[in-house]
Amino acid sequence: MTRRRAAVLALLLFTAAASRVARAQSAADALAQGIRAYQNLEYDSATTLLRGALGRPGAAGLADSDRVRAFVYLGATELFREHRDTARAAFRELVLLDPRYRPSQLIFPPEVSSLFEEVRLGTKAVAAVVPAVTEIAGGGDRLVVRLYATSYHELAVLVASGSGAPPRRLYTGAIGDSLEVLWDGRDSTGLPVYSGDYVLRATSRGPAGVATVVEVPLQIRRLERDTLPLPPPPADSLLRPERTAGGQSLRSLLTGLAAAAAVVALPPLVTGEANASNARYGVAAAIGVSGLLGFRMQLRPRRIPENIAANQALRLMWERQTEAVHAENVARLRTPRLLIRAGPSRAVSTP
Amino acid sequence: MTRGAPAILLACAVSAAPLPAQVTRHIAAGLGAAQTRLRSTAAGSGTEALSGVAVGGGGQLSAGVVALEASYLQARLVADTGTAPARNLVEGSVRLVVRPTRWLALEGGPHIRAYAAPGGTERWVLWEARARVEGALVSRVAWTDLALWRALAADANIGQGTRTAQGGEVRLTVRLPQAPVWARLSYRIDQAKTGGGERVETLEGIGVSLGVGGYVPR
Numbered sequence: 001m002t003r004r005r006a007a008v009l010a011l012l013l014f015t016a017a018a019s020r021v022a023r024a025q026s027a028a029d030a031l032a033q034g035i036r037a038y039q040n041l042e043y044d045s046a047t048t049l050l051r052g053a054l055g056r057p058g059a060a061g062l063a064d065s066d067r068v069r070a071f072v073y074l075g076a077t078e079l080f081r082e083h084r085d086t087a088r089a090a091f092r093e094l095v096l097l098d099p100r101y102r103p104s105q106l107i108f109p110p111e112v113s114s115l116f117e118e119v120r121l122g123t124k125a126v127a128a129v130v131p132a133v134t135e136i137a138g139g140g141d142r143l144v145v146r147l148y149a150t151s152y153h154e155l156a157v158l159v160a161s162g163s164g165a166p167p168r169r170l171y172t173g174a175i176g177d178s179l180e181v182l183w184d185g186r187d188s189t190g191l192p193v194y195s196g197d198y199v200l201r202a203t204s205r206g207p208a209g210v211a212t213v214v215e216v217p218l219q220i221r222r223l224e225r226d227t228l229p230l231p232p233p234p235a236d237s238l239l240r241p242e243r244t245a246g247g248q249s250l251r252s253l254l255t256g257l258a259a260a261a262a263v264v265a266l267p268p269l270v271t272g273e274a275n276a277s278n279a280r281y282g283v284a285a286a287i288g289v290s291g292l293l294g295f296r297m298q299l300r301p302r303r304i305p306e307n308i309a310a311n312q313a314l315r316l317m318w319e320r321q322t323e324a325v326h327a328e329n330v331a332r333l334r335t336p337r338l339l340i341r342a343g344p345s346r347a348v349s350t351p
Numbered sequence: 352m353t354r355g356a357p358a359i360l361l362a363c364a365v366s367a368a369p370l371p372a373q374v375t376r377h378i379a380a381g382l383g384a385a386q387t388r389l390r391s392t393a394a395g396s397g398t399e400a401l402s403g404v405a406v407g408g409g410g411q412l413s414a415g416v417v418a419l420e421a422s423y424l425q426a427r428l429v430a431d432t433g434t435a436p437a438r439n440l441v442e443g444s445v446r447l448v449v450r451p452t453r454w455l456a457l458e459g460g461p462h463i464r465a466y467a468a469p470g471g472t473e474r475w476v477l478w479e480a481r482a483r484v485e486g487a488l489v490s491r492v493a494w495t496d497l498a499l500w501r502a503l504a505a506d507a508n509i510g511q512g513t514r515t516a517q518g519g520e521v522r523l524t525v526r527l528p529q530a531p532v533w534a535r536l537s538y539r540i541d542q543a544k545t546g547g548g549e550r551v552e553t554l555e556g557i558g559v560s561l562g563v564g565g566y567v568p569r
Contacts, residue, residue, distance in 0.1 A: 244490060255486035259495040259521055263538050266519040269499075271542045271553055277388055279557050283538040287488075287495050287523045294488035304490065305529075 027056045043081045050074040076112045091119040099127045099150040124153035124204040124211035130342035137337045142182040149175040154205040185338040195222045217343035227329040231321045240307035249298035256291010260284040380410040383560020394549040399435040401428035418448035439467040456483040477502040493525045512546015535560045
């Protein structure tokens, strides 16, 4: 029972997959057969096959490169069927699909190229190419939008949000062949945009007004950047004592007395006899008195200017480091990281 | 012994040398005068006592815990009593100093001394090893140090047998606050002997000197 169910399930899956492949193949086959019919001068048949190939929607339809081929053969076919307006419509679709496409003069006769050029020059549109994913993390990062024009015309490019906020205008002016437009991820007020759905809109204008509008959906995620931790204040172990300790006074006294005693004791220690200059007692007294003075002077804690200056320099350095980190954090909060995902471009209105 | 002493001092200096980033350098120089007294005892001819004022100077170059010191002194010593002929004292020394701690300095090097007299010149060459202990009396203003030294090797052009020498010195140094100038009061005594005590020279001095720069103990 279980085996039978599994077999049935496998068969269903296989059938579904085969059906999908068959449909895809049939669109491509229809294109190939349409091209052969065109080459055999069977224009009616070619029209039917090419329209059939172009008419398949979604995944079963043709890829963009094949759609371009289908449109150019359809336009040529309609031209030879003396359906000039229909041929124009096919070429117009082709121009909107790929503004940079030019029919091969080896394949198509001059009258086809001539009509195509006429349509191309009369069609005012652009194709927008935007990277699928763009990250704006720093001041120099930009979303790069490349626009390819069918022909010379006036163009306006902006980024609009779904919230109704004023759009950010990126470019207004003429476009000849191609144009590169940069966006820094900021809105019309100069602030980084918030997360949400946006649209990049390129509006082409001809002599009669708006000709075509091409839109690229942009999904933007605003990622707040991590701030840096502030540096810790100088550790106590790095700071020097700014006042003398009380215990130092006793040490000074003892040092002075010991040195004074050493002066007196040196002659017998070195020579083994006490016969030495009595003037050394003066030296001993001077050292002893100095020790006593040191004891008195250091009895109360005394400021140590060198240490105070050294500690101030250390604290100043820490304050500067803190200010630098603070400034960096402010800059990071002002410039969050933006992750921009671009969808496929689409023409939203063609009069 | 004569060859070993400099090698040991050099090894101490190298092993105690700090990393370059920690090295602090000092230069010091000073000039001074000292009331100097010589008692010279020779077997069979009694004791001569001479004294005079010696003048001299010295300098020190230090880098981290290692320093090089040099000093020079000369004096004319005349007899305190009796008819002993006057002598010209000239002495100089060069010492390598290693300071393993703040309060201790180990020093060593040659010390040459000559007494020039009408009857000839008496020369001593001493290879000294010296230990100096320092202590502050008033932090960074006044400090004192005690040095004891002994000749690891000694040579002289007088007398016979083994030569020995040892000595000591106590100094009081006062430095002007916030200034590199210092004044120093010192007392030193040393004694050099030839074999069996046939000749004993005891030199004693109380000196005052002024100088600039140098290491300041805390």
